[in-house]
Amino acid sequence: MLSSEEIIAAIPHALLQADVPGLGPRSEGKVRDIYVQGNRRILITTDRVSAFDRVLGAIPFKGQVLNQLAAWWFEQTSDIVANHVLAVPDPNVTIAREADALPVEVIVRGYITGVTSTALWTLYNAGVERPYGLELPAGLRKNDPLPEPVITPTTKATGGAHDERLTSAEVVEYGLVEPGLWDEIQQAALAVFKRGQQIARRAGLILVDTKYEFGLIDGKPALIDEVHTPDSSRYWIADSYEAVHGTDREPENFDKEFLRLWFVGQGYRGDGTPPAMSPEFIAQVGERYIAAYERLTGQVFEPGEQPVAARIARILAS
Numbered sequence: 001m002l003s004s005e006e007i008i009a010a011i012p013h014a015l016l017q018a019d020v021p022g023l024g025p026r027s028e029g030k031v032r033d034i035y036v037q038g039n040r041r042i043l044i045t046t047d048r049v050s051a052f053d054r055v056l057g058a059i060p061f062k063g064q065v066l067n068q069l070a071a072w073w074f075e076q077t078s079d080i081v082a083n084h085v086l087a088v089p090d091p092n093v094t095i096a097r098e099a100d101a102l103p104v105e106v107i108v109r110g111y112i113t114g115v116t117s118t119a120l121w122t123l124y125n126a127g128v129e130r131p132y133g134l135e136l137p138a139g140l141r142k143n144d145p146l147p148e149p150v151i152t153p154t155t156k157a158t159g160g161a162h163d164e165r166l167t168s169a170e171v172v173e174y175g176l177v178e179p180g181l182w183d184e185i186q187q188a189a190l191a192v193f194k195r196g197q198q199i200a201r202r203a204g205l206i207l208v209d210t211k212y213e214f215g216l217i218d219g220k221p222a223l224i225d226e227v228h229t230p231d232s233s234r235y236w237i238a239d240s241y242e243a244v245h246g247t248d249r250e251p252e253n254f255d256k257e258f259l260r261l262w263f264v265g266q267g268y269r270g271d272g273t274p275p276a277m278s279p280e281f282i283a284q285v286g287e288r289y290i291a292a293y294e295r296l297t298g299q300v301f302e303p304g305e306q307p308v309a310a311r312i313a314r315i316l317a318s
Contacts, residue, residue: 002061002290002301004283010060011282013306016092018044020312030055031063031231036098037316040086043067043094044312049285050231051260052270057277059259061303064091065289070226072297077195081188082222084215089315091304099215099224103156104166104176106185108193109209110149112140113234118165120152133167143245149193151186156213185214185221196228203295205254206241208234230255230292254292259285 017028023035023042030050035042045063048055071088084096112121121142123131130136132152140146153166155176168186172179189212200207210233213225226232233255240252253261262285266275277285290301305311 001287001294002303004280004287007060007283007286008279010303011058011279014047014058014060014062016046016063016306018046018092018312020044020316022313023316031066031226032094039098041084041096041098042312042316043096045092049259051256051263052268054270054274056263056274057282059282059286059289061286061301062289064303065293065301066226066229066231067091067094068301069229069293069296070094070232072299073196073227073229074223076199077192077223077227080191080195082217082220083227084217084222084224089318090312091302092306093312093315095316096224097217097222099217099222101156101213101215101224102177102185102221104171104214105154105156106189106212106214107152107154107209108149108189108212109146109152110193110197111143111145111206111208112136113143113208120150132165133169141246143241143251149190149197151189181221188214188221188223192223192227196233199296200228200235201238203298204238205292205295206236206238206251208236210234228296230289235292254288258288 018033020035023037025036027034030048032043032045045067047058047060047063049057049059049062068088068091071085071094074083074085084099086095086097088094109120112124113119114121116122120131124136124140134150137147151168153168153171155166171177171182177185192212193210196210197207207228210228212223212227214221215224234257235254236251237254244251262281263274268274293301
């Protein structure tokens with residue numbers, strides 16, 4: 001594990017935007033800049049940090065953690081469903097096959113939780129029948145495990161907007177995904193989630209829920225984007241969950257929610273100028289991301305150099 005001092009020392013260099021001549025077009029994401037070279041996508045980590053769907057600052061090595069952790073998860077689940085990764089030649093770089101992204105994000109939930117107006121727990125607790133079209137048993141308490149993981153699909157985010165009340169039946173009804181393909185994607189998503197829960201448990205974590213994105217490569221479904229990272233998934237620390245389950249207290253998060261809750265605690269709700277993060281807090285968040293990588297993979301996180309155009313160009317040419 002990198003020390004707090006090493007993380008703090010990297011702060012001035014954390015916010016990265018690669019500019020690689022000869023590649024294009026480039027689109028900027030929350031975590032990665034995406035270039036296209038033929039039928040390959042080159043994803044270059046940028047360490048941008050998001051909460052409330054906004055860029056708020058930079059956590060050193062966060063982008064590298066997400067890049068390497070997602071690549072590791074793709075390996076762990078490649079026997080279940082294909083993915084877009086071709087190679088990860090550098091901690092900052094993933095080279096992937098181009099995919100036609102499907103317009104649906106597949107949310108898989110293993111627990112009934114959440115606080116927003118569209119959260120599964122909020123709807124269930126308010127007496128909504130068949131929230132998201134699901135048949136749920138009576139008597140569930142907040143943060144209880146569901147009898148089986150469930151899928152609550154949503155339209156792919158556009159400008160931060162989601163249709164969070166979409167049902168699986170509506171995915172087909174609205175013509176978003178063909179029926180046979182949608183069945184195949186749901187089966188794959190549930191199998192990948194089950195694998196994720198098993199690995200997380202061995203690491204002392206609980207994979208609560210997650211978001212998968214699928215695309216078509218040569219007409220066949222493949223996982224794209226990132227998988228089971230602290231930005232795309234909700235994790236609880238297992239010991240914390242066992243200690244507070246059934247009480248009014250919340251389990252300790254081991255994901256981006258840790259960052260989000262800090263901003264809420266400062267009174268920030270996503271509008272206006274966000275409060276500044278101290279170097280010590282930045283290091284604390286960085287340690288969480290690195291710890292997630294190390295606990296899940298069993299490997300020591302080794303940061304790479306900052307990505308520069310010439311070096312990335314050499315990687316792509318090799």
